[in-house]
Amino acid sequence: MTADPPGTSPLAWTDDGQPRSALFGDVYFSAEDGLAETGAVFLQGCGLPEAWSGRRRFVVGELGFGTGLNIAALLDLWRRHRPPGGQLHIFSIEAHPITADEAARALARWPELSQTVALLTSRWPGRARGRHRVDLPELDAVLDLAVMDVADALEGWSGLADAWFLDGFSPALNPQMWRDEILDLVARRSAPGARAATFTVAGQVRRGLAAAGFAVEKRPGFGRKRERLEARFPGEASPRAVRRVAVVGAGVAGASAARALRALGCEAVVIEAERPGDGGSGNPAGLVTPRLDAGLGEASRLFAQAFGRAVALYEALPDAVLSRGVLQLAAEARDVDRYARIAASDVFEPGALAMLSAQEVGARLGEGAPPALDQRGALVIAPAAVLAAWTGAAVRARVAALVRDPDGWSLRDAAGDEIVRADAVILANALAARDLAPDALRLQPVRGQATWTTEPLAAPAVAWGGYALAMPQGLLFGATHDRDDAGTDLREGDHARNLATLSAALPTLGARAAALPLSGRASVRAVTPDRLPVAGEIEPGLFALTGFGSRGFSLAPLLAEHVAALAAGAPSPISRDAADLVAPGRFALREARRRS
Numbered sequence: 001m002t003a004d005p006p007g008t009s010p011l012a013w014t015d016d017g018q019p020r021s022a023l024f025g026d027v028y029f030s031a032e033d034g035l036a037e038t039g040a041v042f043l044q045g046c047g048l049p050e051a052w053s054g055r056r057r058f059v060v061g062e063l064g065f066g067t068g069l070n071i072a073a074l075l076d077l078w079r080r081h082r083p084p085g086g087q088l089h090i091f092s093i094e095a096h097p098i099t100a101d102e103a104a105r106a107l108a109r110w111p112e113l114s115q116t117v118a119l120l121t122s123r124w125p126g127r128a129r130g131r132h133r134v135d136l137p138e139l140d141a142v143l144d145l146a147v148m149d150v151a152d153a154l155e156g157w158s159g160l161a162d163a164w165f166l167d168g169f170s171p172a173l174n175p176q177m178w179r180d181e182i183l184d185l186v187a188r189r190s191a192p193g194a195r196a197a198t199f200t201v202a203g204q205v206r207r208g209l210a211a212a213g214f215a216v217e218k219r220p221g222f223g224r225k226r227e228r229l230e231a232r233f234p235g236e237a238s239p240r241a242v243r244r245v246a247v248v249g250a251g252v253a254g255a256s257a258a259r260a261l262r263a264l265g266c267e268a269v270v271i272e273a274e275r276p277g278d279g280g281s282g283n284p285a286g287l288v289t290p291r292l293d294a295g296l297g298e299a300s301r302l303f304a305q306a307f308g309r310a311v312a313l314y315e316a317l318p319d320a321v322l323s324r325g326v327l328q329l330a331a332e333a334r335d336v337d338r339y340a341r342i343a344a345s346d347v348f349e350p351g352a353l354a355m356l357s358a359q360e361v362g363a364r365l366g367e368g369a370p371p372a373l374d375q376r377g378a379l380v381i382a383p384a385a386v387l388a389a390w391t392g393a394a395v396r397a398r399v400a401a402l403v404r405d406p407d408g409w410s411l412r413d414a415a416g417d418e419i420v421r422a423d424a425v426i427l428a429n430a431l432a433a434r435d436l437a438p439d440a441l442r443l444q445p446v447r448g449q450a451t452w453t454t455e456p457l458a459a460p461a462v463a464w465g466g467y468a469l470a471m472p473q474g475l476l477f478g479a480t481h482d483r484d485d486a487g488t489d490l491r492e493g494d495h496a497r498n499l500a501t502l503s504a505a506l507p508t509l510g511a512r513a514a515a516l517p518l519s520g521r522a523s524v525r526a527v528t529p530d531r532l533p534v535a536g537e538i539e540p541g542l543f544a545l546t547g548f549g550s551r552g553f554s555l556a557p558l559l560a561e562h563v564a565a566l567a568a569g570a571p572s573p574i575s576r577d578a579a580d581l582v583a584p585g586r587f588a589l590r591e592a593r594r595r596s
Contacts, residue, residue: 010096011067011106019067019106023096026169028066028106032223035110037199038073040222045197045230046163048074049081055237056265057087059571061161061189063177064168065094065145067106068120074165076116079139087265088141089571091161093153097145100124129346130305131156133561133573135316137263144573150177154185158579159571162191162237166198171205180208187212192235201227245567246271246411246422248399248436249429251281252383252552253545255390256560257426259313262392263561264568269420271411273398276387279430280523283450285471286553288314288379289326289463294338296345299532302578304347306558309573311377313557320385322471326378327361329464329505330370339373352377364460367508372462380461380469381553395420399429402436402542409541424567427538428545428560431486431526440538442529442587443547447485449494449522450478457516459509466501468509475513477502478520479550488522495520525549529587535559536583537566544584 012022019028030037043049052058062070071090078088098106100121107117116139125132125145134143146153150168164186168177176182183205186196198205201218206229209216214231221228243266247257250272261268272278290307293300314320330336336355343353354374361369400414408423427433427441434441453474461469468477478498495518503510527549528534533556534547545563548555558573559582565572572579580586 009098009102011098011102019102021169024169024173026173029069030223034069035073035113037222038070041199041228042070042165042167042197043073043077045219045228046165046195048163049077051163051195052083052086052088054083055162056083056085057089057570058163059089059091059159059161059191060163060165061159061186062090062092062165062167063150063182063186064165065092065097066167067098068103068117069107070165070167071143072107072113072116072120075120075136075139075141076113078141079116082140085265086140087570088139089159090141090143091146091157091159091571092143093146093148093150095147095149097125097127097147099127126308126349128304128308128349128352130301131573131575133309135263140265142263144571150182151185154182154189156575156577157189157571158565158576159189160191160194161189162194164190164194164196166196166205171200171202178202178205178208180211183208184212187214187233190233191237192233193237194233196231196233198229199225201229205229243267243423243568244269245424245426245564246409246420247426247428248411248433249427250276250387250391250394251279251428251430252386253428253430253548253556253560254426255281255387256556257428257545257564258392259390259557260561260564261568264564264570266564266568268392269422270391270394271397271399271419272394273396273429273432275396276391276394277383280448280525280550281383281387281552282523283383283476283521284452284473285322285469285476286381286383287326287461287463287467287469288381288554289328289375290348290378290554291551292328292339292342292373294341296342296347298575298577299581300345301347302574302581303555305574305578306555308349308377309558309561310554310556311379314379314381314386317385317389320381320389322380322382323461323469324377324379326375326380326461326463326469327356327364328373328375329361329462330372331464336371343373349377365462365506365509367506369506378461380471383553386553399436404541424541424543426543426545426563426567430546431524433526433544433546437538437542437544440584441534441544441546443526443534444528445484445486446525446527446549447482447487447522448479448525448550449491449498449520450476451495451498451518451520452476453513453516453518455516457512462506464505466498466505468502468506474516475509477513481550483527486524488524490520490522494522525552533559533582534584535563536579536585538584543567
């Protein structure tokens with residue numbers, strides 16, 4: 001399914017200012033009083049707020065995000081009646097999203113929701129095909145919106161909902177939303193004791209819910225609708241414990257894990273052998289760019305989602321963003337077509353990527369250059385600001401052993417003394433993670449030395465295999481990429497290599513840099529045989545978050561949320577297929593298949 005063309009909207013306005021679907025010819029909500037309808041059909045229909053009483057985590061699923069009215073009403077109810085320490089997780093699906101301005105106009109008729117609507121529309125999800133996460137920490141809530149076909153969204157979701165708002169357009173006008181296969185997926189994604197509610201009593205819906213395992217009852221309807229449905233899934237709700245999680249490593253992976261765990265209401269204890277950012281996250285500046293994969297498959301979608309999530313999180317941090325926009329030079333003629341295909345795809349936000357001619361690139365750089373992909377949303381960030389904001393207080397110790405017992409995990413030093421105890425452990429310490437899980441992690445060292453000047457040297461951020469980016473104190477460029485080299489010593493020969501790489505791509509900039517004093521640092525990154533990260537469960541209670549190579553700042557924030565969700569028993573923001581791509585056990589599974 002492709003995105004709606006730029007400049008088009010699935011929403012039309014009636015003469016009296018009511019929002020109506022231009023695609024399905026149906027109203028988004030009741031013309032009598034949409035908010036009252038939401039309260040009667042969905043909130044009361046799912047037993048809210050009583051159903052979340054005493055719960056530490058409550059998950060609501062929705063088919064049909066629309067204008068966001070149901071979610072705004074839900075958030076407002078949660079704001080007023082949430083249980084102490086409670087976390088609300090919302091998963092909604094919308095194949096044809098509207099804009100924040102359209103939502104604000106549609107919801108402006110209910111001033112009693114103005115505070116919640118303003119918060120929601122200020123962080124409105126994007127329109128790219130894929131999965132979007134919206135943080136609402138003021139309400140102890142998070143919204144995951146899947147912009148895609150309903151079947152794909154439900155198939156890929158890892159969560160179990162405690163309540164379902166079934167609010168697609170009417171079965172007569174949008175039958176695809178109410179197919180038996182869809183209602184069966186709703187049941188498979190329901191927690192024991194889950195409740196579902198909908199405005200329709202169509203026989204197809206009643207029979208589909210019953211066949212999926214729900215006990216279905218008709219209830220008095222709202223307004224001119226005589227009846228509505230409530231349904232209950234068998235079983236009893238079981239509390240999901242908030243966990244104490246030890247995070248080993250305080251680079252971008254560990255910092256991202258700590259942030260994600262705390263956002264889920266967990267306690268994160270970060271343990272670092274040296275100091276935060278001592279490894280691959282310690283350069284004075286870093287690039288946040290998407291990995292450009294013209295295959296546009298599951299890996300492409302994951303990389304695009306990770307890039308969008310990283311940018312949103314960094315832009316919310318004071319002092320983290322140094323500049324915006326990165327030019328990706330076409331190193332070969334075939335790159336032009338490849339970049340053009342990626343820019344035209346729907347996995348990025350409309351207008352986020354654009355091809356520039358050689359003349360346009362040359363004007364931007366001040367010297368001759370090939371065509372380039374203008375990555376307008378890409379960032380240059382200050383790693384130290386990110387680590388300081390997310391890591392928190394770290395325990396200074398080197399973890400030498402992990403010991404599992406019935407009460408959880410004991411992390412111990414080389415002398416066998418306990419450093420900390422935790423319910424779960426996340427190994428986010430790059431290459432060193434393989435020492436703590438040697439049989440599970442396939443990691444290889446790659447040494448990278450970056451070079452920088454300490455004199456002012458302004459230049460747009462540009463990448464081509466190498467990269468160059470301006471910092472407040474000078475220009476950073478590089479970096480070397482030497483496999484199976486774990487040395488961190490600074491090498492003059494590598495500064496010369498970096499300067500040669502820069503000069504080959506941008507001779508004028510290279511000549512200016514060569515006239516200045518150079519310094520830098522070397523660090524060791526961890527990579528995997530398939531060059532994808534490792535993010536997932538190694539064994540019950542033990543998780544890995546490593547193998548990012550040089551893309552930690554682009555990939556770690558989202559994949560840390562995935563691993564934190566696994567540790568905390570919360571819904572993951574990534575699809576099940578994406579989780580399989582980065583699972584620690586993927587190499588062993590491939591080997592088993594080859595042997596069979």
